[in-house]
Amino acid sequence: MSILIAENLTKVYGRKGARLVALDQVSFEAKSGETTLIMGPSGSGKTTLLLLLGTLLCPTAGRVLLDGRSLSDLKVGDLSSARLQTIGFVFQHFNLLASLTAIQNVMVPRLAAGLGKKEAERQAAVMLDRFGLAKRQHALPADLSGGEQQRVAIARALMNSPTLLLADEPTANLDSRTGHEIVQTLSRTAKEEGKIVIIVSHDPRIQDIADRVISLEDGKIKERDGRKL
Amino acid sequence: MRLLFRRRWQKKFNKRVGDSITFSESDASWRIAGLVPGAASFGNYYAWITYPAAQPFVTVPGSVSFAYIVLDHPADAEAVASSLQSRYPHLNIRSKADLVNEEKHSLGDSFLPILQAILVIAVLIGIAVVGLTIYTATVDKSREFGILKAIGLSNRQLYGTMLVQSLAVTALGLLIGATLSFGVGYLIMNWLDLGFELTAADIGLVAGLAVVMAFLASVVPVRRLITIDPAEVFKS
Numbered sequence: 394m395s396i397l398i399a400e401n402l403t404k405v406y407g408r409k410g411a412r413l414v415a416l417d418q419v420s421f422e423a424k425s426g427e428t429t430l431i432m433g434p435s436g437s438g439k440t441t442l443l444l445l446l447g448t449l450l451c452p453t454a455g456r457v458l459l460d461g462r463s464l465s466d467l468k469v470g471d472l473s474s475a476r477l478q479t480i481g482f483v484f485q486h487f488n489l490l491a492s493l494t495a496i497q498n499v500m501v502p503r504l505a506a507g508l509g510k511k512e513a514e515r516q517a518a519v520m521l522d523r524f525g526l527a528k529r530q531h532a533l534p535a536d537l538s539g540g541e542q543q544r545v546a547i548a549r550a551l552m553n554s555p556t557l558l559l560a561d562e563p564t565a566n567l568d569s570r571t572g573h574e575i576v577q578t579l580s581r582t583a584k585e586e587g588k589i590v591i592i593v594s595h596d597p598r599i600q601d602i603a604d605r606v607i608s609l610e611d612g613k614i615k616e617r618d619g620r621k622l
Numbered sequence: 623m624r625l626l627f628r629r630r631w632q633k634k635f636n637k638r639v640g641d642s643i644t645f646s647e648s649d650a651s652w653r654i655a656g657l658v659p660g661a662a663s664f665g666n667y668y669a670w671i672t673y674p675a676a677q678p679f680v681t682v683p684g685s686v687s688f689a690y691i692v693l694d695h696p697a698d699a700e701a702v703a704s705s706l707q708s709r710y711p712h713l714n715i716r717s718k719a720d721l722v723n724e725e726k727h728s729l730g731d732s733f734l735p736i737l738q739a740i741l742v743i744a745v746l747i748g749i750a751v752v753g754l755t756i757y758t759a760t761v762d763k764s765r766e767f768g769i770l771k772a773i774g775l776s777n778r779q780l781y782g783t784m785l786v787q788s789l790a791v792t793a794l795g796l797l798i799g800a801t802l803s804f805g806v807g808y809l810i811m812n813w814l815d816l817g818f819e820l821t822a823a824d825i826g827l828v829a830g831l832a833v834v835m836a837f838l839a840s841v842v843p844v845r846r847l848i849t850i851d852p853a854e855v856f857k858s
Contacts, residue, residue: 450853473776475774477774484769485856488769490766502774505770505773549773553774
């Protein structure tokens, strides 16, 4: 059982003259097998929270603990390794590498982790097959539909068996049916593989699928699982 | 009198071995005794002929620039030169080796600094071209590099990718450059009738220089790479 703890996370942009408190003492826990949905309007601090959880930003105060290890205290040199091994990202704009085929995109994290090309390719093929993309593995991103691209992105995010899967507005560029399928895929992955899945979205239709819902407003938690704070 | 004829001149002057040739400065007829591939020099030319044969060609009859002494025992050249120099201190006595060395140094002093300057400029231009190519590619691919950083690729892995790109561009330039050099060399030898030599050692030296160029050319793109913020890929 893995546990993610966000402990009094605070992020302040700018300095004295023009300070912007993007996130103000946000705390919550998420466990493996659960899907946590972080909602809120534009500028509420959702993406900042995701970046902090993903070690792509350093908090001004507070810390992120994953299985008791503080990700916020890692040295700069260790951050990339921590991301590669323990965190998977799913982006709003899919962010597949345009010049690489689907299978090559999925291979990237395994190659970066030091696996040989043949084995990485074999594992990537298995992963794509799992997401129903066996016949599309040699297609370039431009030739894939939005839903297919997002499934490739999820496959890529899962390649190194991360503990934590972070998804930033994964349904924003998809039609409602495909978006629903993608979120269900993420939720199913959390349950079947024991991942901690955090989804940032302002799409209210996702709420039913999530195990926990956190609503942010002006950088603070406004509601937690429907209860106002 | 006999002379050796450049092979290429056969066609140019429509002459063959055994034919005779006359010069406007002399009434004497010269027979072509053989063919030589031709020699070329950017410096001084020396033609060693007998004193009577040279007379029609010198501006001041009876004058002598150099006297060529053929020894029965060539191994004694240094000793003979030394002995002659002490006996005739007003003359400049040189062995064949000395003459060759002097010519080499003379060429080196006059042409080498220019060639070296051209080489330095060429290397700087090469670094700039490769660097600019890689830098442009890095700027173009900023988002891709951001994605790779977000996924967890280390800066070292990304530098490696960039260095491979830099080496690939440089290797391509080296291949094109070497091909052009051989092509130009062929033209120099066959059209201009000048000497040209490009050895494997020369290519190796340039290849080594190209590797250094590739490293230097990747310095600025690497600095650009460092500034790419992976968080940017979360923005539209």
